[in-house]
Amino acid sequence: MNGSDPMNFRVKRSIRGTLLWEPEMELPPRPTIFDFHGVSMIKYFTENWDNIQSFEARPSDIVIATYPKAGTTWVSYILDLLYFEEMGPERMASTPLHERVPFLEISVSFHYKGKDLADQLPTTPRLIKTHLPIQFVPKSFWEQNCRIIYVGRNAKDSAVSYFHFSRMNLVQPDPVNWSTFLQDFEQGKMVFGSWYDHVNGWWEKKQTYSNIHYMLYEDLTEDTGREIDKLCSFLGLSPSAEKKERVATGAKFDNMKQDKMANYSTIKMMDHKVSPFMRKGKVGDWKNHFTVAQNEEFDEDYKKKMKNPTLKFRNEI
Template structure:
């Protein structure tokens, strides 16, 4: 069995890798109810350290429901801040090290997300999370950190999450598509209900000026425009040439070929089953939903989203 190292020896932080067990011996987790949100032990076993994590005022959080464009926006921010000053990061350090996953904790395989974030040498630190708004460590609010939230329409999000769960060994077994879609509607997913997640962060944005709420569909439609809005939120003033370099670098086909971004170096994910970066499109749900499933989903969606001003596009 091949030993796994998600935090390679050549990383710039000089942190020791953990290389104790193999992917083959890593058990698929089961869902647990954690303070009213479906989670797994890979995201709750380090809870005390997560909640006591000490943010810094210049930290930038990338918050999303899983499979909503997390890596895309992480890469955009990494290029905006460090693409010119430390270009070697782009070719020597996988994105999951440049932008650590705060709540992830697989002790036998890698350093915890809190350890990785604590040891980031960059300023600002870019930190990603899938936590619902009520679970975000309080120090991020106390330090008034900037938060970039990315949301994706529910139908495409469900499809992408399904294929992700098929190939990711630290996710529960997905089962068949029909039962999976029902679980998605019921909120029995890792990190809980999509509906609660996107509306919870949306409501927080109404009273918190340091949250920039983005939509995956907008990024697909006009990446350059969304980068401009991100720069305005972050107080960045890159040149036209630099913005164009970033926009070109983060096109889906370029990211899919980039081994430092496409998670091909992470052995808990089996790209033979489904690539981490699969299609990157809006509307792929039409290739998965039956007419009956779509009608049922739409009816359920209207009930769950009737009390919010949040609006999504399922096609562009």
């Protein structure tokens, strides 16, 4: 947003310092994708670029990194419970998850800057989320040897979830229709670029940087308790069995979907009437969207682009 934008905004209310805005006239126009250092991006993730790249990480920081719609909110919620449940129910009931786990690179002038929220986090460790491909991650995270949790999700469900998210999120480019969106997805014409480049880039980094824990959405769906155990092992946490059970229960999809501090219903740039932010949380929903022809074509394309035999995703469980 800038001075030439045709609408005025007024403050509706404030939750713990995050301003939520309501348009007096029409909504802002949807952004357009452009090439940014070889990756498709939109202005809301590049306008604060120099400040993001110079972000000062701390050794205790924990980063949740994903391609969009791969379980970012789910894992953020789990980590927040593991670390800060003891801060009490008032925090959980009054502070939105996007403030407890800031989205580092977002910079929407009529909403907020994720970097500012990250800088101001009062908790230790700071939990910070990002969708940046590996080559865009601020160097201080590597210099400080920060722990990073990457969550990957199979390409077909990622495409379907991203499509519905783009339909309801007014600061995403217009997805037009499913057929067009799927073609764009295959070609990497997505905000944050190619799914293939993203999941492979982070997988390759894991081979040389030991502080990456690479999770799979399908594994987390199949056995949440098992994956929480793996997370705790990676993070050096030893919660009681009772606490792990509370975390697993609290992080169930249906429970999170009802939590106004986690389901993004306080974000006015998302139209939940079009599609809820937390839609299904299933593995295999792609079967309800892909035609037979689309599925065959996608599988052929997938074989060409997924050349690393050690990284395997499941399209159903």
